[in-house]
Amino acid sequence: MNVYSITLAGPAPWGFRLQGGKDFSMPLTVSRLTPGGKAAQAGVGVGDWVVSIAQLNAEDMTHVEAQNQIRAATDSLSLSLSR
Amino acid sequence: MDPYDMDDDDDQIYMQQEDSWDRDMLLDPAWEKQQRKTFTAWCNSHLRKAGTQIDNIEEDFRDGLKLMLLLEVISGERLAKPERGKMRVHKISNVNKALGFIASKGVKLVSIGAEEIVDGNAKMTLGMIWTIILRFAIQDISVEETSAKEGLLLWCQRKTAPYKNVNIQNFHISWKDGLGFCALIHRHRPELIDYAKLRKDDPMTNLNTAFDVAEKYLDIPKMLDAEDIVGTARPDQKAIMTYVSSFYHAFSGAQKAETAANRICKVLAVNQENEQLMEDYEKLASDLLEWIRRTVPWLENRAPENTMQAMQQKLEDFRDYRRLHKPPKVQEKCQLEINFNTLQTKLRLSNRPAFMPSEGKMVSDISGAWGGLEGAEKGYEEWLLNEIRRLERLDHLAEKFRQKAAIHEAWTHGKEEMLQHLDYETASLSEIKALLKKHEAFESDLAAHQDRVEQIAAIAQELNELDYYDSPSVNARCQRICDQWDGLGAMTHKRSEALQRTEKLLETIDQLYLEFAKRAAPFNNWMEGAMEDLQDTFIVHTIEEIQGLSTAHEQFKATLPEADKERQAILGIHNEIAKIVQTYHVNIAGCNPYTAINPQEVNNKWDKVRQLVPQRDQALIEEHARQQNNERLRRQFANQANVIGPWIQTKMEEIGRISIEMHGTLEDQLTHLRQYEKNIVNYKPKIEQLEGDHQLIQGALIFDNKHTNYTMEHIRVGWEQLLTTIARTINEIENQILTRDAKGISQEQMNEFRASFNHFDRKRTGMMDAEDFKTCLISMGYSLGEAEFSRIMSIVDPNRLGVVTFQAFIDFMSRETADTDTADQVVASFKVLAGDKSYILADELRRELPPDQAEYCIARMAPYSGPDGAPGALDYMSFSTALYGESDL
Numbered sequence: 001m002n003v004y005s006i007t008l009a010g011p012a013p014w015g016f017r018l019q020g021g022k023d024f025s026m027p028l029t030v031s032r033l034t035p036g037g038k039a040a041q042a043g044v045g046v047g048d049w050v051v052s053i054a055q056l057n058a059e060d061m062t063h064v065e066a067q068n069q070i071r072a073a074t075d076s077l078s079l080s081l082s083r
Numbered sequence: 084m085d086p087y088d089m090d091d092d093d094d095q096i097y098m099q100q101e102d103s104w105d106r107d108m109l110l111d112p113a114w115e116k117q118q119r120k121t122f123t124a125w126c127n128s129h130l131r132k133a134g135t136q137i138d139n140i141e142e143d144f145r146d147g148l149k150l151m152l153l154l155e156v157i158s159g160e161r162l163a164k165p166e167r168g169k170m171r172v173h174k175i176s177n178v179n180k181a182l183g184f185i186a187s188k189g190v191k192l193v194s195i196g197a198e199e200i201v202d203g204n205a206k207m208t209l210g211m212i213w214t215i216i217l218r219f220a221i222q223d224i225s226v227e228e229t230s231a232k233e234g235l236l237l238w239c240q241r242k243t244a245p246y247k248n249v250n251i252q253n254f255h256i257s258w259k260d261g262l263g264f265c266a267l268i269h270r271h272r273p274e275l276i277d278y279a280k281l282r283k284d285d286p287m288t289n290l291n292t293a294f295d296v297a298e299k300y301l302d303i304p305k306m307l308d309a310e311d312i313v314g315t316a317r318p319d320q321k322a323i324m325t326y327v328s329s330f331y332h333a334f335s336g337a338q339k340a341e342t343a344a345n346r347i348c349k350v351l352a353v354n355q356e357n358e359q360l361m362e363d364y365e366k367l368a369s370d371l372l373e374w375i376r377r378t379v380p381w382l383e384n385r386a387p388e389n390t391m392q393a394m395q396q397k398l399e400d401f402r403d404y405r406r407l408h409k410p411p412k413v414q415e416k417c418q419l420e421i422n423f424n425t426l427q428t429k430l431r432l433s434n435r436p437a438f439m440p441s442e443g444k445m446v447s448d449i450s451g452a453w454g455g456l457e458g459a460e461k462g463y464e465e466w467l468l469n470e471i472r473r474l475e476r477l478d479h480l481a482e483k484f485r486q487k488a489a490i491h492e493a494w495t496h497g498k499e500e501m502l503q504h505l506d507y508e509t510a511s512l513s514e515i516k517a518l519l520k521k522h523e524a525f526e527s528d529l530a531a532h533q534d535r536v537e538q539i540a541a542i543a544q545e546l547n548e549l550d551y552y553d554s555p556s557v558n559a560r561c562q563r564i565c566d567q568w569d570g571l572g573a574m575t576h577k578r579s580e581a582l583q584r585t586e587k588l589l590e591t592i593d594q595l596y597l598e599f600a601k602r603a604a605p606f607n608n609w610m611e612g613a614m615e616d617l618q619d620t621f622i623v624h625t626i627e628e629i630q631g632l633s634t635a636h637e638q639f640k641a642t643l644p645e646a647d648k649e650r651q652a653i654l655g656i657h658n659e660i661a662k663i664v665q666t667y668h669v670n671i672a673g674c675n676p677y678t679a680i681n682p683q684e685v686n687n688k689w690d691k692v693r694q695l696v697p698q699r700d701q702a703l704i705e706e707h708a709r710q711q712n713n714e715r716l717r718r719q720f721a722n723q724a725n726v727i728g729p730w731i732q733t734k735m736e737e738i739g740r741i742s743i744e745m746h747g748t749l750e751d752q753l754t755h756l757r758q759y760e761k762n763i764v765n766y767k768p769k770i771e772q773l774e775g776d777h778q779l780i781q782g783a784l785i786f787d788n789k790h791t792n793y794t795m796e797h798i799r800v801g802w803e804q805l806l807t808t809i810a811r812t813i814n815e816i817e818n819q820i821l822t823r824d825a826k827g828i829s830q831e832q833m834n835e836f837r838a839s840f841n842h843f844d845r846k847r848t849g850m851m852d853a854e855d856f857k858t859c860l861i862s863m864g865y866s867l868g869e870a871e872f873s874r875i876m877s878i879v880d881p882n883r884l885g886v887v888t889f890q891a892f893i894d895f896m897s898r899e900t901a902d903t904d905t906a907d908q909v910v911a912s913f914k915v916l917a918g919d920k921s922y923i924l925a926d927e928l929r930r931e932l933p934p935d936q937a938e939y940c941i942a943r944m945a946p947y948s949g950p951d952g953a954p955g956a957l958d959y960m961s962f963s964t965a966l967y968g969e970s971d972l
Contacts, residue, residue: 017971019878024968026881031874031969047874063965068945070972071961 003082006042010075015039021063028058052080114319121322122212124306129156141205147177157219174201190218220328242270254320261289271334286313303329360426367419368444375452382459389552391474477551484542502574512589519582536568599656600677607680610688617695626710633703657682713785720776721790728793731801742812753816760809850886906967913959922947922956
């Protein structure tokens with residue numbers, strides 16, 4: 001397991017599809033990357049788990065909460081992921 | 084040689100000098116004159132006795148007759164008959180006779196020949212006369228061993244010594260003052276001269292007085308002239324010597340008388356002295372003898388004294404005697420001897436007969452007596468010392484006796500009480516042993532003291548033998564000691580016996596106590612154990628167990644008679660002890676030192692045991708009954724369980740099979756399953772009943788049941804599992820129906836999915852593990868990398884269970900074959916409702932959707948933050964994606 005952090009420079013879109021959440025009983029994962037998008041450029045991989053969003057633990061977030069958190073980031077987005 | 088230098092010191096060789104002087108031919112005319120006068124006077128003084136005289140010295144002697152006469156007078160001897168002839172030869176012959184006589188008197192006449200005298204040679208004649216004078220008047224003078232001239236001089240000096248103003252050193256100048264002559268006269272005949280009146284500076288008077296007196300009273304004719312003496316510087320020696328010698332002879336005659344008188348006096352004095360000495364001797368002798376006579380009895384006294392002090396006093400007295408009283412006596416004796424010897428010597432010397440002491444006072448008597456004294460002394464001293472030694476020894480012995488007796492008495496003090504002490508009557512065994520040891524020690528101590536007692540007796544004996552003055556009291560004490568000693572011996576023996584006897588008894592009792600303890604303790608233990616066992620609560624779960632306990636109990640009961648016998652034996656021991664105590668009146672402290680168990684206790688416990696036995700019987704019987712009951716319950720339960728269990732199992736299998744197999748449509752399966760469900764529900768009472776039995780079993784604390792392998796839990800779990808399974812399976816089927824309907828999967832497709840799934844579900848668990856799934860995918864033509872497979876796994880197994888359920892599998896498969904994304908469909912639907920806007924308004928939602936769903940959407944939708952948004956715009960896209968758990972960000 002390899003945890004890494006990235007900081008994407010805003011604004012959105014960040015170029016990835018988020019799937020899962022506590023309400024879905026699935027971990028938050030990156031299910032798709034927009035080719036050439038910011039996330040893909042930052043080295044994010046398909047299937048990586050999102051561990052934390054803007055230093056907040058993503059383990060117990062519902063999908064909507066995670067979505068809102070990411071939407072809240074305007075200038076830059078800090079993520080910790082694990083693959 | 085100068086005649087003036089003639090010194091009196093040369094008198095030793097005077098004669099020779101005289102001769103040599105004679106030879107000198109020098110003759111001082113003054114001296115010649117003096118000499119002539121003096122010599123003439125001298126010759127006349129002698130010739131007078133023969134009745135003749137001379138007038139002229141050189142003439143009158145020429146014929147030698149007067150010469151010979153002179154010689155006869157002065158010598159007192161007869162010469163040869165003189166020649167009567169007148170012829171020269173006769174004269175010469177006579178003179179030769181005279182000279183020969185002189186020579187025969189030992190005088191060497193040198194160069195004096197008869198012819199010169201016959202011829203009238205003045206010098207020769209004078210010389211010859213001088214020789215005669217010298218020889219006959221002076222030569223014989225002897226004063227204190229000094230003779231001749233020196234003697235004469237000495238005599239003068241002696242005689243004139245008392246006269247201070249007279250100093251006679253020579254025969255010339257010393258006589259010039261005349262005091263010498265006066266002194267001489269005065270010395271012998273003091274009444275003739277008043278010497279005090281004489282004065283040194285009047286020599287004439289002195290001389291004349293002396294000459295006159297001499298001539299008148301002493302019959303000494305004047306031979307000297309006062310004027311001549313005073314007138315000449317140095318008077319003629321010879322003249323003076325001649326004159327002085329006359330004095331000597333005159334006085335010595337008187338002297339002789341005096342001497343004779345003296346001798347007589349001396350002799351008489353000696354006699355008197357001797358007589359005195361004899362008297363003294365006698366007195367001394369008798370005193371001494373008296374003293375000896377007194378002393379000897381004292382020395383011979385052998386009366387013994389009793390005490391050392393008295394003897395010491397005697398010794399002291401003896402010492403005093405030896406030191407103070409005897410020495411003077413020794414001295415006296417010595418003195419006596421000396422006196423005797425002296426007396427005898429004196430008598431002998433004075434030609435007297437020896438002294439003969441009176442009877443009993445003889446030397447031998449005295450010696451004898453003295454010897455006796457000394458003998459007595461020695462004997463006395465010896466006796467004193469012996470006595471003192473004896474007394475000393477006696478004192479010493481007496482003291483020794485006293486000391487030893489005292490020590491012994493101190494030791495015996497209290498022993499009698501101790502020996503008669505009855506402490507052993509109330510002593511315990513160990514105390515008795517201690518007392519015995521103590522007694523043994525005492526016995527050996529006693530034995531050790533035996534020889535001390537003997538010593539004391541020996542000393543007493545010795546004191547008796549030595550005749551000690553206080554023997555009676557000593558003997559009495561000794562007797563007391565001996566009697567006491569015998570008494571002690573007897574008492575010791577008695578005590579020893581008593582102690583041993585008591586010891587034996589106590590030992591016996593002790594043995595019995597020990598025996599009692601040895602047997603009572605294990606018996607007591609056994610009883611306590613038995614009591615414990617009999618009261619032991621038991622938990623048994625099987626009939627075998629209770630039967631086992633019953634059997635053990637019966638075995639135990641079988642041992643009771645033996646135990647009782649043991650109890651009797653133990654009590655018997657105790658009784659024996661009591662008997663001994665009573666019989667011998669032994670006073671024991673009362674309790675068994677080896678154990679605290681007493682017979683009473685034993686009996687008590689025994690009774691208790693006896694009581695407990697039937698109690699236990701009862702308990703066992705009860706338990707047995709209970710166990711049997713339990714067994715019944717078990718069987719009941721088992722019977723039921725053995726039916727229910729397999730039934731459940733069967734049902735489970737059947738249900739599983741249904742779900743796995745694909746007979747008929749899903750609806751058919753569902754119907755089938757519902758029927759099963761109903762069956763199962765109908766079966767519930769049976770479970771209930773079983774539960775009831777189980778409760779009974781649990782109430783009866785039965786924990787095992789060998790009649791069945793099924794526990795209630797098993798059944799319960801199985802039942803629940805069955806319920807669950809049936810529900811789940813139904814649910815699954817329903818879901819599959821839904822899925823089929825939703826996704827439009829046909830039955831054939833469904834069967835296909837089922838078949839694949841079954842194929843890869845090798846274990847027939849209704850689930851696939853990851854490997855199976857992978858294989859499955861590969862078989863379906865998917866070429867999967869790890870990442871892709873992971874992704875798929877995460878979709879298919881979101882909960883990370885590691886397994887893929889059939890439902891999930893179907894979902895996945897259907898998703899993959901589906902055309903559209905479900906989320907997109909919803910978004911499209913919303914878009915329609917929003918009139919193709921990218922956002923939707925609340926009113927639009929309320930218009931199109933049922934109220935509660937509309938509110939649901941409004942509440943959950945996030946505000947639209949796009950550039951073209953209107954107030955109240957809601958973001959339906961993110962909402963939709965969020966519904967499916969997918970958001971594009």
